[in-house]
Amino acid sequence: xxxxxGIRNPERKPALRPQLLTxxxxxxxxxxxxxxxxxxxxYLSYDQMGEIVDQLSFKLPExxxxxxxxxxxxxxxxxxxxxxxxxAVNMWRLRKVxxxxxxxxxxxxxxxxLVFIPAFPFSVLSVLVTIAFIAGYAxxxxxxx
Numbered sequence: 001x002x003x004x005x006g007i008r009n010p011e012r013k014p015a016l017r018p019q020l021l022t023x024x025x026x027x028x029x030x031x032x033x034x035x036x037x038x039x040x041x042x043y044l045s046y047d048q049m050g051e052i053v054d055q056l057s058f059k060l061p062e063x064x065x066x067x068x069x070x071x072x073x074x075x076x077x078x079x080x081x082x083x084x085x086x087x088a089v090n091m092w093r094l095r096k097v098x099x100x101x102x103x104x105x106x107x108x109x110x111x112x113x114l115v116f117i118p119a120f121p122f123s124v125l126s127v128l129v130t131i132a133f134i135a136g137y138a139x140x141x142x143x144x145x
């Protein structure tokens with residue numbers, strides 16, 4: 001009897017990742033990766049960041065507003081961006097579970113500043129970009145397992 005375990009099925013072709021999915025994943029790797037790294041850096045150096053901002057001769061009201069969210073804001077942002085990145089990696093590998101990780105984390109990323117920073121202005125542009133990415137990924141769900 002022949003051992004066929006190591007032989008591949010020549011009729012079965014590996015699934016190809018659509019170009020749109022590839023572009024969306026790369027953009028998510030860049031966006032969520034850099035944002036997550038930034039949030040982690042600020043979380044780890046939160047006290048020093050406050051001192052640096054206080055010592056500046058010019059004021060950065062946006063940065064002051066972000067720092068008003070506290071350390072938990074930056075830790076939460078890091079965790080959510082990491083989940084978004086995990087979702088993109090899974091979708092890169094054509095796994096549907098990645099879509100759910102990505103979508104959930106992106107929704108919470110939109111809500112996060114509203115919870116931690118009362119004066120944070122609502123960003124319609126952020127909502128539209130998030131919807132566009134989720135829609136782009138949703139179109140590609142049929143290509144995922």
